[in-house]
Amino acid sequence: MKKQQRQADIVKTLRSSREPVSGTALSEIFQVSRQSIVQDIALLKAAHFNIISTNKGYIIVDPPPREKIFKVSHNHEEIGDELYTIVDAGGFVRDVYVLHDIYGKIQVDLFLATRADVDAFVAGLKEKKTSPLMKLTDTVHYHTVEAVSDSILAAVEKSLTEKGYLISVG
Template identity: 80%
Template sequence: MKKKQRQADIIKTLRSSREPISGTALSTMYNVSRQSIVQDIALLKASESSYNIISTNKGYILVEPPPRTKVFKVYHSHEEIGDELYTIVDSGGMVKDVFIIHDIYGKIQVDLFLATRADVDAFVMGLEKKKTSPLMKLTDRYHYHTVEAAADSILETIEKRLKEKGYLIMGE
């Protein structure tokens, strides 16, 4: 196994563990010396991604920053729902919800949790299959999405792309 692949696998292993993992356990998993694991951890901490790996007396823990969120007010046609959602997930965002502010009923919100094109496809097909109307129909196509991403730069990219496509409503 090559060093870069092993380092990627170490991150996956640490990310999926709820408990610290010892250097010895990692060296056994990846069939390398404990010293190689120590070097891998040092390189991962110093990498461009600068992983926040904490060394404890019980082993290594990956501490990930909490995701960032931003609310986008958007406007588009029924036919553009898929494209709008693809724009968000293709840019690295996860659409947590959709909500509207109705003049009579106030805020109406529905959780979505769309993170991939497959999620978007299933959502759009559900709208078509059940012949149901999206919430935006109640507010003349205006609606909001809470979007989650790993970094502010991803949210900035999403905002830029939504604006380029004419979906984003600015200044509110």
Template identity: 80%
Template sequence: MKKKQRQNDIIKTLRSSQEPVSGTALSEIFKVSRQSIVSDIALLKAAHYNIISTNKGYVIVDPPPKEKVFKVYHSHEEIGDELYTIIDAGGFVKDVFIIHDLYGKIQVNLLLATRADVDKFVTGLEEKKTSPLMKLTGKVHFHTVEAASEGILLAVEKSLQEKGYLIAGQ
């Protein structure tokens, strides 16, 4: 198992455990030395994972994600680029919604975390010849974006603004 994959699996193991997981237990699970686990934990902490070492083992404390709604406008052809812009800045695209004059709020979960997710979504629109919700409101729509920090949400906002997708005065 590659080191990066093991680190991702360590995070998953810690998140799924209801109690601290000892370094010895992790070394047995991943069939590496205890020292390799200590090194992995140090690297994960340096990567801003909030891992706490207790006398009974390691615990990960995930703060609740931050969330912001962005009001955006762009052409049909720019859908992929707009979503890439959010993902590349570190955001998670939770949904898309519009406010329709007659029907009110129409909302659809997107759950896009990677470029591959975006590609699949855009391909689905094309293959199924489906119109995006923004077509109902003259291209104006909203995305709820989640991120690990306010800083990431600010980076998303700045990137959307630089590309001319963001509508000011949300």
């Protein structure tokens, strides 16, 4: 299979998958090395395909996502509910960050699209006995949320407001 055809087929595979597709899975599908897949993905990104690399694999976002930044606050026990609120409305939680008085912006990619993703994230916090970033700023933190439409972002905003988590939208 020629490289250009493989790249076109990678795009089709990513578009047809509802879950991230790992580089290993792509290398098995197309019978090439994982390094070849990494190179193909880099070339596709350079060609303006909106491919996101997550810890679970690659996803493609079509059309290019819209995004909003939500400034939120809640207690530690409400982390899962806050994230469920976003993904249940159709949002994709790209990251979490805080604005620290001394260190400035501290940001971590999350890439949460489903309740299962949220469950894994919350379980990871519990298993590793890790404090969330919001602990640094008295529970105030920000999420960059992506969606395929403005109406989904509006639904996220409405749901966060109804639950009392939303401080402001940027």
